Amino acid sequence: MMRIAAVGDIHLGTDSGGTFAPVVRGLAGRADVLLLAGDLTQHGLPAEAEVVAAEVAGAPVPVIAVLGNHDYHSNAEREITAILVAAGVTVLEGTGTVVDIDGARLGIAGVKGFGGGFAGASGTDFGEPLMKAFVRHTKEVATRLRYALAALDCDTRVALTHYAPIPDTLIGERAEIYPFLGSYHLAEAVDAGGAALALHGHAHAGSERGSTAGGVPVRNVARPVIGKPCALYAVDSGAAGERTRMATPSSAPSVDLAAPTAP
Amino acid sequence: MEDAPRGLRESLKRVAVTLKEADIPFALGGSYACWARGGPEPVHDVDFMLREEDVPRAVEVLAAAGLRPVDPPEDWLTKVFDGEVLVDLIHHPVGRAVTPQMLQRSSEMSVDSVRMPVMDATDWFEMTLLALEERYCDLARVLPMIRAMREQVDWDQVRRSTAASPFAEAALLVAERLNLIPPVDAAPVAARPGEIAASGGAVVSSGAAQRGGTKGGKGGGKAAADKHGGKAEGSNTGGANTGGANAEGANAEGANAEGANVEGSNAEGRAQEGIGLRIGKETGSPVPGEKWDVAGPSVLAGQPDVAGQPDVAGQSVLAGQPDVAGQPGLAGELDLAEADEYLAGELRERLAEDPRVAELGLEVVVAGGCILVEGEVATDVRRRAVVDVVAEAAPGRLVRNEVTIIGRVPVADETAKVETIS
Numbered sequence: 001m002m003r004i005a006a007v008g009d010i011h012l013g014t015d016s017g018g019t020f021a022p023v024v025r026g027l028a029g030r031a032d033v034l035l036l037a038g039d040l041t042q043h044g045l046p047a048e049a050e051v052v053a054a055e056v057a058g059a060p061v062p063v064i065a066v067l068g069n070h071d072y073h074s075n076a077e078r079e080i081t082a083i084l085v086a087a088g089v090t091v092l093e094g095t096g097t098v099v100d101i102d103g104a105r106l107g108i109a110g111v112k113g114f115g116g117g118f119a120g121a122s123g124t125d126f127g128e129p130l131m132k133a134f135v136r137h138t139k140e141v142a143t144r145l146r147y148a149l150a151a152l153d154c155d156t157r158v159a160l161t162h163y164a165p166i167p168d169t170l171i172g173e174r175a176e177i178y179p180f181l182g183s184y185h186l187a188e189a190v191d192a193g194g195a196a197l198a199l200h201g202h203a204h205a206g207s208e209r210g211s212t213a214g215g216v217p218v219r220n221v222a223r224p225v226i227g228k229p230c231a232l233y234a235v236d237s238g239a240a241g242e243r244t245r246m247a248t249p250s251s252a253p254s255v256d257l258a259a260p261t262a263p
Numbered sequence: 264m265e266d267a268p269r270g271l272r273e274s275l276k277r278v279a280v281t282l283k284e285a286d287i288p289f290a291l292g293g294s295y296a297c298w299a300r301g302g303p304e305p306v307h308d309v310d311f312m313l314r315e316e317d318v319p320r321a322v323e324v325l326a327a328a329g330l331r332p333v334d335p336p337e338d339w340l341t342k343v344f345d346g347e348v349l350v351d352l353i354h355h356p357v358g359r360a361v362t363p364q365m366l367q368r369s370s371e372m373s374v375d376s377v378r379m380p381v382m383d384a385t386d387w388f389e390m391t392l393l394a395l396e397e398r399y400c401d402l403a404r405v406l407p408m409i410r411a412m413r414e415q416v417d418w419d420q421v422r423r424s425t426a427a428s429p430f431a432e433a434a435l436l437v438a439e440r441l442n443l444i445p446p447v448d449a450a451p452v453a454a455r456p457g458e459i460a461a462s463g464g465a466v467v468s469s470g471a472a473q474r475g476g477t478k479g480g481k482g483g484g485k486a487a488a489d490k491h492g493g494k495a496e497g498s499n500t501g502g503a504n505t506g507g508a509n510a511e512g513a514n515a516e517g518a519n520a521e522g523a524n525v526e527g528s529n530a531e532g533r534a535q536e537g538i539g540l541r542i543g544k545e546t547g548s549p550v551p552g553e554k555w556d557v558a559g560p561s562v563l564a565g566q567p568d569v570a571g572q573p574d575v576a577g578q579s580v581l582a583g584q585p586d587v588a589g590q591p592g593l594a595g596e597l598d599l600a601e602a603d604e605y606l607a608g609e610l611r612e613r614l615a616e617d618p619r620v621a622e623l624g625l626e627v628v629v630a631g632g633c634i635l636v637e638g639e640v641a642t643d644v645r646r647r648a649v650v651d652v653v654a655e656a657a658p659g660r661l662v663r664n665e666v667t668i669i670g671r672v673p674v675a676d677e678t679a680k681v682e683t684i685s
Contacts, residue, residue, distance in 0.1 A: 013644075197684050205624060217684050233681065234681050234684065
């Protein structure tokens with residue numbers, strides 16, 4: 001069994017020092033890894049990232065994170081990433097990492113993700129340049145998640161995003177804003193990439209549990225949703241991945257990759 | 264069934280005495296609080312309000328006194344049986360935590376010959392009306408309670424705090440049309456500059472004077488608003504506010520000693536919770552003073568923060584980013600003449616964009632000239648900044664800040680459940 005602690009949307013500000021460190025320390029002996037599902041800072045300021053770094057520095061388990069929309073707000077996501085990496089955090093964006101847990105290999109692939117909506121009620125790559133850029137960005141990050149998952153050499157795969165891959169874990173949010181909360185392209189990637197579990201945040205008023213069309217369990221670990229400092233999941237090594245593993249991902253992207261919209 | 268109420272009362276008294284002896288703060292709530300205040304006697308309900316952290320100890324002492332605890336699936340209350348009688352120990356009525364302030368606002372009353380704290384009538388109606396929903400909106404039950412308790416209630420406060428509920432609005436409309444309760448202030452705190460806060464204060468204070476005439480002046484929030492009216496007079500403008508202060512003074516004097524005490528503690532409680540704040544027009548920020556302890560410092564604390572991020576704003580300006588509009592100082596007042604729902608939408612965006620709050624999930628309701636903000640933020644500074652941001656965008660409006668702070672448990676819960684994914 002691999003024990004995963006996860007939380008998103010901790011929104012630490014410069015006034016939040018000391019609030020999260022006890023949670024991290026308390027994971028010793030209770031979890032094998034801590035996953036942070038984005039929105040680590042409140043305004044995306046490097047000074048706030050320093051607070052996050054100080055809170056997780058010296059964590060008793062590997063800390064793996066994706067950034068969230070708040071972490072991009074001040075156009076300092078690279079600096080924030082560097083600050084977190086310097087504190088020992090593995091920050092994923094279209095990339096993956098493998099953690100060895102008593103000989104079992106837990107692979108985590110992560111992207112921030114983006115909005116766009118869910119099957120039957122989603123934005124399309126049509127019309128104004130801004131609208132096309134919006135939808136293409138979603139498709140692009142979803143594709144990167146899929147490949148990052150597939151590239152993991154491990155026994156069990158976990159997908160980590162900030163935005164939601166399915167609408168089930170948004171229940172509680174107003175339906176009108178679902179397209180800003182996630183995209184079904186992320187769920188496609190989760191299924192195609194053979195993940196055993198998908199974790200996300202972002203939707204504070206959503207629900208904790210759901211699953212993709214392919215049967216992969218999805219958990220919304222946004223701090224207000226889980227109602228505790230972090231959620232704990234035990235994942236069977238190996239077995240779960242096989243069930244959802246449909247085929248080796250094809251070598252060519254199934255969607256057109258647009259030119260990157262951000263540097 | 265004739266015996267049922269007597270059995271209920273015995274259980275009620277047993278629980279109250281046990282909690283009092285254990286020094287656990289509580290207040291009688293539910294329909295027995297209504298009964299204690301003159302309403303119809305219930306036949307199946309005994310409810311006590313407690314803070315969540317006191318519930319385990321309350322259950323312990325009640326179990327020691329021979330009652331039988333049961334752990335219901337609901338997460339907002341727990342239950343104990345006294346023989347056949349079910350007693351609810353409620354810590355989150357209508358989703359809101361029972362606060363020490365709420366318990367302080369309750370008044371010591373004799374209930375069937377036992378003295379105990381009984382929930383404040385204004386708080387009681389806020390909860391009762393907010394509990395109305397699509398499957399449970401029988402006004403035939405509510406109207407007799409309004410009749411029984413109407414002079415003990417600050418109805419403007421109830422209107423403000425229930426503004427988000429269409430069922431509460433309907434109940435209050437019916438009660439108003441039946442002349443059970445005073446009509447809405449004819450001149451709601453509106454968007455006319457200058458005299459607005461002043462005229463609003465005058466309306467509020469005259470209402471308080473009426474209440475003072477009918478009864479010992481219970482209205483909790485009203486007391487706070489009046490007191491603020493007095494404060495505003497000191498540092499702001501407007502003779503009508505002086506009237507507010509006078510009216511309150513007269514009110515307190517007119518009440519008997521006990522009533523005055525109750526009112527004093529009510530004012531204190533409301534002010535501590537920082538609700539029902541009136542925003543000064545001139546500065547676009549809350550008027551400083553004792554009653555502004557909540558909003559005042561955060562204005563001061565919030566501004567340097569903003570000033571401390573010139574690089575953010577600077578970049579945005581250079582890049583021509585539209586989010587500049589969200590930066591304080593660059594963001595002007597909103598058009599307060601536009602429809603309430605547009606104003607609510609604009610305020611919601613302001614709260615998301617303003618760096619002092621930057622919370623995307625807050626709900627804003629604009630009704631009757633008042634602005635209600637609900638939701639959760641991570642820190643108290645951000646919670647208090649909500650009022651500042653709204654005040655700058657919509658000066659002169661009454662703001663009710665129902666935003667709560669996301670529970671921060673400092674240490675990982677050792678008993679936290681682990682979900683097995685298979």
